[in-house]
Amino acid sequence: MPELPEVETVVRALRPHLIGREVGEVDVLAPSSIGGSPMSPNALQGKRFEALKRRGKYILADLSEGMGMAVHLRMTGWLGIRPRSGIPKEDAPYVRVVFGLRRRGREGEVLVFRDIRRFGRVWCGPREALLALPALKKLGPEPLEVDCEAFRRMLKQRRGRIKSLLLDQTFVAGLGNIYTDEALFAARIHPQKQACRIGRVAADRLHASIGDVLRRALDAGGSSIDDFRHPDGSPGWFQRALQVYGRDGEACGRCETGIKRIVVGQRGTWFCPRCQRNG
DNA sequence: ATCTATTCCTGGCTGC
């Protein structure tokens, strides 16, 4: 499932392929994959990619003449560059949108949006209209940019359970189920602990753990759980380094206690009942 | 502010 490190990995890999190229013909095979867009993807035809960025779990492209594109991969979304006539047969049923790419007027490759479960979305339109989309506008701060004191204050103001709070994109933008569980384990905080009752020392530890786990996952090219793959089809490696996520019954790397799975806010949650106490 | 339930969607699993 693409979270911040996976989305950032995709952005970095796509950047050199897209910058400077112009959008050619656009083929929308699944209209439901187009978000409540300000405009149809066809409006991007003839516009040139100028920048590719990430905000939370959103991929944001700046195009010429003030246009933009936003993509959310959700569970199974994938973006990649393919030869114009070279979409593999096994991918074909899941290809939802195809953007032709031209350089100096010459047709070349295509940007493919593939998405098995169709939860992902592509939005197109004027940049300002995209940034005004409620979901983007309400995003909380980037977890790698918020400083320790600010983070501590943010926790103090909230009475919800820490796990649910970290998953709330309006609180911090970019964490998902994998990295919240990993960060809470590293900081030795119980996922159901009330945010405002996390002490100063533990809050600082959590802030550091979030930064640490995200940076290490980024260095590993993300985690290939289920079907996350880089734009070139290669997998990330961080799933090997995961300490608790999906490791029901396995021994905790710190104390050997069995990792436990519970449900918090309708989300599968893995933690070590001995290292992470709710007291 | 916060909680719960529901919806979207499909591959993969379980149980018969």
Place this chain on the structure above:
DNA sequence: TGCAGCCAGGAATAGA
């Protein structure tokens, strides 16, 4: 071997 039923999961949404 086949089939029904269930589940995961991010985020929007509605309602409490």
